Amino acid sequence: MLRDVATFLERLLGFDPATFDYSWVTAVVVIGAASLLAFVFIALFAGPVTWWERRIAGRIQCRIGPNRVGPQGVLQWLADGIKCFLKEDLVPAAADQGLFRFAPYLVFGGYMATFAVLPFGANLVAADLDVGLLYLLAITGLVVIGILMAGWASNSKWALFGGIRSAAQLVSYEIPSAFSLMSVVLAAGTMSMQGIIGQQGAWPWEWFVFKNPFLFAAFFLSLTASVAEGNRTPFDLPEGESELVAGYHVEYSGMRFLWFMFAEWGNLWVIATIATVCFLGGWQVPGVTPAEIAASTGLAFWGWQALSFAVFVAKASVLVAFVIQLRWTLPRLRVDQLMITCWKYLVPGALLNLAGVLVLLAVVPDQGVADWAIRGATLFLGLALASVFVWKARAGYLADRDLYRRMEGKELWYPPYRLP
Amino acid sequence: MTDPVVHAAVFYVLAAFTVVGAGIVALSGNIVHSAFALFATLFGVAGLYAYLSADLLAVVQMLVYVGGISVLVLFAVMLTSGLSDTGHTNPAFRLAGGIAVLLAVTAGAFVAASAVPTGVESAVAPTTGAIGDALLGPFVLPFEVVSVVLLAALLGAVTMARGWKKGGAR
Structure with a gap:
């Protein structure tokens, strides 16, 4: 097929096949295929995850959620997408036409571009850049500019407020996010995404999150900052419905509105992926090293790819579910609280954390007795926290069930494991 | 990708993107359009760095100029009143224009006299480690001096932003 494309181009442009260098055609085709795959992945992730989120929201708010389109409502996202396709593409008369359409x-x-360096499995990555993590932080700039552009070009005060709030938030939270990811770079000694994964192991005690208490704290700092950068509750001031209607995309309709929504839910994956790569060992499969996977051939190679992809998606999905639950559990912050959280707590906290990581890296020799003792203690701390989380969730459910039984005289309308 | 035609094509596309952006910055009647075009120009420069295999420099350009300076400029422009009033004329226009033309001609002469580098022949090699070693090795003194200057600027900005009330009290 590649050869066909090359032959076609050669006939079209009249190059001499004997001297013509095909490598750039290959490069263009490979880049195109990788972009298309990433786009398909975003579409197949961002769509169903809206349904998933709405079902979780329904459960948390004691209602059902979308369950009409398809079995249990799983096709709701398709219905929403088709609806947006068919809607009129409105541009307000007073808007700045060109910028409004482009934003x-x-x-x-900006969100698409992050997929260039995000790994999906052992060898499943579009470009394993040497500056991968820095690139991820830098490319967010496009999103900030786009949001400001949308807010300004709409020529509506709500949209402008939303745009400026969002840009201020993104720029502020980039600092704690960058500092906490810097501690990972220090621990790994590289900024390449695959390199960071390679420095960790498959088992939890080999992950960076449990390497020492400071990296454990950095995990939560980075996750908080990412959630804020993704404009999600409790940090979704930019689209505060009660005061701003819908923020920077209030004037958009149809497909253009859908691009914003795509980016917002696609960003859930980006948040989960960064945390998985930097702290949770990425796609590493127990019992096999990355070098062994790269050396395998044929069916075994593809088997390892599939297995590592499954491991990666499983870890990222847990984080996605956690971030969704966070959204429907916590109330929205006020603007001043948002800025105080960032500048008075997260930024100094991230700086102290960075200093702590540096000291521990310098003092404690890697793989020594002290190192393993610290890892063990941190892992114990993490497991204790996770058990408290699960236990509290269970206690909340039991309390609800008893209350319902006492008030209504019958069982709760559905148990937590069954969908209505 | 060693084809010189492709190399040249990539270079000219990036250069045209940058130059057209710069042209809009200078000539647009709408200052917000100028600010957005500045973003495009800085982005184009990042593209040129990436084209010249300077991967770290390209990403830092994105981080500092596209993500930082551009957003700052946009904020400043959007918070300024009288945005659409473009009737102002700089009284020093003749002098400034003359100097600008002089600079442009000089720069043009330099460009015409020098060989334009269109891409490096070697494969893309990571530069991060080398830059890090250089910054903490032979260039550690300039690096530290720059950080002190930036600290002074930061403190100055904070002091000015806080302002002074009458009687010397803050």
Whole structure:
């Protein structure tokens, strides 16, 4: 097929096949295929995850959620997508036409561009850049500019407020996010995404999150900052419905609105992936090293790819579910609280954390007795926290069930494991 | 990708993107359009760095100029009143224009006289480690001096932003 494309181009452009260098055609085709795959992945992730989120929200708010389109409502996202396709593409008369039309693509392009370095499995990555993590932080700039552009070009005060709030938030939270990811770079000694994964192991005690207490704290700092950068509750001031209607995308309709929504839910995956890669060992499969996977051939190679992909998706999905639950559990912060959280707590906290990581890296020799003792203690701390989380969730459910039984005289309308 | 035609094509596309952006910055009647075009120009420069295999420099350009300076400029422009009033004329226009033309001609002469580098022949090699070693090795003194200057600027900005009330009290 590649050869066909090359032959076609050669006939079209009249190059001499004997001297013509095909490598750039290959490069263009490979880049195109990788972009298309990433786009398909975003579409197949962002769509169903909206349904998933709405079902979780329904459960948390004691209602059902979308369950009409398809079995249990799983096709709701398709219905929403088709609806948005068919809607009229409105541009307000007073809007800045060109910028208004262009802004959604800039926002979506900014999120799309992160997929260039995000790994999906052992060898499943579009470009394992040497500066991968820094690139991830830098490319967010496109999103900020796009949001400002959307807010300004709409020529509506709500949209402008939303845009400026969002840009201020993104720029502020980039600092704690960068500092906490810097501690990972220090621990790994590289900024390449695959390199960071390679420095960790498959078992939890080999992950960076449990390497020492400071990296454990950095995990939560980075996750908080990412959630804020993704404009999600409790940090979703930019689209505060009660005061701003819908923020920077209030004037958009149809497909252009859908690009913003795409970017917002696609970003859930980006948040989960960064945390998985930097702290949770990425796609590593127990019992096999990355070098062994790269050396395998044929069916075994593809088997390892599939297995590592499954491991990665499983870890990321847990984080996605956690972030969704966070959204429907916590109330929204006020603007001043948002800025105080960032500048008075997260930024100094991240700096102290960085100093702590540096000291521990310098003092404690890697793989020594002290190192393993610290790892063990941190892992114990993490497991204790996780058990408290699960136990509290269970206690909340039991309390609800008893209350319902006492008030209504019958069982809760459905148990937590069954969908209505 | 060693084809010189492709190399040149990539270079000219990036250069045209940058130059057209710069042109809009200078000539647009709408200052917000100028600010967005500045973003495009800085982005184009990052593209040129990436094209010249300077991967760290390209990403830092994105981080500092596209993500930082551009957003700052946009904020400043959007918080300024009288945005659409473009009737102002700089009284020093003749002098400034003359100097600008002089600079442009000089720069043009330099460009015409020098060989334009269109891409490096070697494969893309990571530069991060080398830059890090250089910054903490032979260039550690300039690096530290720059950080002190930036600290002074930061403190100055904070002091000015806090302001002074009458009677010397803050």
